[in-house]
Amino acid sequence: EPEVTQTPSHQVTQMGQEVILRCVPISNHLYFYWYRQILGQKVEFLVSFYNNEISEKSEIFDDQFSVERPDGSNFTLKIRSTKLEDSAMYFCASRTQGGARATETQYFGPGTRLLVL
Amino acid sequence: SQKIEQNSEALNIQEGKTATLTCNYTNYSPAYLQWYRQDPGRGPVFLLLIRENEKEKRKERLKVTFDTTLKQSLFHITASQPADSATYLCALSNYGGSQGNLIFGKGTKLSVKP
Numbered sequence: 755e756p757e758v759t760q761t762p763s764h765q766v767t768q769m770g771q772e773v774i775l776r777c778v779p780i781s782n783h784l785y786f787y788w789y790r791q792i793l794g795q796k797v798e799f800l801v802s803f804y805n806n807e808i809s810e811k812s813e814i815f816d817d818q819f820s821v822e823r824p825d826g827s828n829f830t831l832k833i834r835s836t837k838l839e840d841s842a843m844y845f846c847a848s849r850t851q852g853g854a855r856a857t858e859t860q861y862f863g864p865g866t867r868l869l870v871l
Numbered sequence: 872s873q874k875i876e877q878n879s880e881a882l883n884i885q886e887g888k889t890a891t892l893t894c895n896y897t898n899y900s901p902a903y904l905q906w907y908r909q910d911p912g913r914g915p916v917f918l919l920l921i922r923e924n925e926k927e928k929r930k931e932r933l934k935v936t937f938d939t940t941l942k943q944s945l946f947h948i949t950a951s952q953p954a955d956s957a958t959y960l961c962a963l964s965n966y967g968g969s970q971g972n973l974i975f976g977k978g979t980k981l982s983v984k985p
Contacts, residue, residue, distance in 0.1 A: 787972060795977070796960075796975050796976065796978065797915065797960065797973075799972040802972050810972055845915070858902075858920065858964070859917050859920055860905075860917070861917060862914035862915045862917075864914045865913065865914045
């Protein structure tokens with residue numbers, strides 16, 4: 755069964771450094787998302803992406819964050835200058851488009867655990 | 872904006888019993904509501920989706936109900952097994968439509984004892 759994959763599984767970085775988290779969504783999906791989960795807290799929406807542009811973003815997704823779909827398969831989240839409070843699990847999710855077999859279900863990847871020191 | 876409450880942070884039950892988890896939301900009724908399972912250190916795994924015009928949905932030992940009057944969904948696991956132990960998340964669309972991002976509850980951690 756197709757699944758969303760994410761790399762790396764773990765990332766440790768120094769405060770102020772840039773990190774890029776990578777995701778390969780399910781191949782026929784057209785909506786892409788990033789969520790994060792701080793340890794012990796709920797899953798929070800960051801950004802959604804469709805048709806090569808951001809369709810929605812949360813207050814968390816400030817100027818330090820950016821997303822990109824550099825080719826036909828990868829979807830990346832970049833944090834330009836990491837802060838201690840960026841330490842969290844970051845999940846990528848994807849969803850298919852509407853139509854006769856439309857589903858609103860978002861399928862999540864296994865996550866990248868980011869630790870900022 | 873929409874708020875979700877999953878009333879119990881933790882639920883402990885005996886193997887073979889039925890687990891019932893509750894999800895309440897506060898504002899507009901969403902077009903659909905979803906339940907996910909999350910194991911420690913892993914991503915949410917989709918279980919069931921129920922639409923606003925559906926009262927009940929079943930999948931094997933799982934059952935979800937959706938009451939838009941009470942603004943509540945109940946998630947049942949019948950004949951529970953220790954392997955069902957996980958955190959269960961309720962999620963719904965932020966704007967009641969089909970394209971919005973998901974808002975998640977904090978989850979209920981279910982422990983099934985043998």
